[in-house]
Amino acid sequence: MRMNEGDYVHGYSEREAERLGDQARTLTSLLHSDTRYPAGSRVLEAGCGTGAQTVILAKSSPDAEITSVDISLNSIRRAEARVRAEGITNVTFQAGDLFSLPFAPESFDHIFVCFVLEHLSDPGQALRLLRSLIRPGGTITVIEGDHGSAYFHPDSAEAKKAIRCLVRLQREAGGNALIGRELYPLLVQAGYADVHVLPRMVYVDASRPALVEGFTRQTFTAMVKGVRDTVLTRELMSPAEWEQGIADLYRTCEPDGVFCYTFFKATGIV
């Protein structure tokens, strides 16, 4: 099964677009500060969604020629509006399926893939297809999260169960919310050379209030809350258990709380 709009586990609401925007701002430096493409290089952003990362990518590499594609026309429209509002002019948008992109082999110097593979039922095949679009010597950069990397203080069985529900629903939609830890074998098996993975751990305690708000509350907990209706309708958790789990995630935002999560950033060469 491949992903279509209806399967996207995070949904497409306004609030979701806001959440992705908040996430992008808080994590920009951690995830993206070391990604810069030279002037004139042809860069494909494969799976741009509503453009949260597109803006960062385009600003960091203002003289690269960026092509951003997504399977959802609705997302593309929002990404275009967002990029236009920022006065960015080096991005071209195009709707398209990652598994049948309308580009000739070796059309790009570099490909950038962020928070996309987690939603695909065959990420290895996607990486192989993308490899054919990169010229020899070009690179791929992949960034993914891993919900199994989330742990916190105080610990909570209900909060962990709520997170496992999100992982399960994403798997049922054909994706893999634990994909971050797999980037190394995925890229090696897809034929990339010099594969290098650098984990980017988000560590949050009360001495880092921007992350308490921007990551623990508005990114991670908001994302878990996004599957509430499905979890309750399908009775994966009781309403009381669910509310306890969410309350316990917020509890980690108190002055004595701690929250940990790790993103994985991988690069490979063709």
Added chain:
Amino acid sequence: MRMNEGDYVHGYSEREAERLGDQARTLTSLLHSDTRYPAGSRVLEAGCGTGAQTVILAKSSPDAEITSVDISLNSIRRAEARVRAEGITNVTFQAGDLFSLPFAPESFDHIFVCFVLEHLSDPGQALRLLRSLIRPGGTITVIEGDHGSAYFHPDSAEAKKAIRCLVRLQREAGGNALIGRELYPLLVQAGYADVHVLPRMVYVDASRPALVEGFTRQTFTAMVKGVRDTVLTRELMSPAEWEQGIADLYRTCEPDGVFCYTFFKATGIV
């Protein structure tokens, strides 16, 4: 309950001493490279064990006056032999209980505590007592692991269960194998100022063979294997389940495997 020799979950065998030595060598740079004490400063290493960290500490701060204490006379003897074998002369050893150390208030400029709090039933009280031994303006440095930070590819229910057995046995012995994530609130509540926690994540894939061997195999998996007899005697897992769990930990050392673990390093000021 406080820790005594019989309770120490890792045991005191020769193999265990080797394991701690291997661990120290592989992780030295990750954990210790930013700990340096000035010439003439009085440093207390609280809980030196068999001296694996003592050697690193003494070499990194060759002109500091280090006092290393441990509750186990047997460990002290081995630590002394190890330090002597390295030609180190700036360490004095002393047997003593962390909860009743024979030092006057404000006797030290700095205190260093590594892989110790995880074994104590009241780490907060230990941190308060240690604080009284530090002069105003002096610092504490604490390093602890967190077994709940371990995740890997391929994932394995049996390997996770084996790790949970280790966590449970350490808790039953009065300790806490998940203490790394709690260092921030523990130090703040013990009255330290400017508490700063930096996680030190160990990410292991086939491109890092020294860590595959030195960390995944010889440190983490060896540590889990150390509780085998207790787990089987108490029937916490069946022998078949246990062997599968250990085999699955070794499986993460294959070319397509990945292993993640995070240590936490905290500093605070008096």
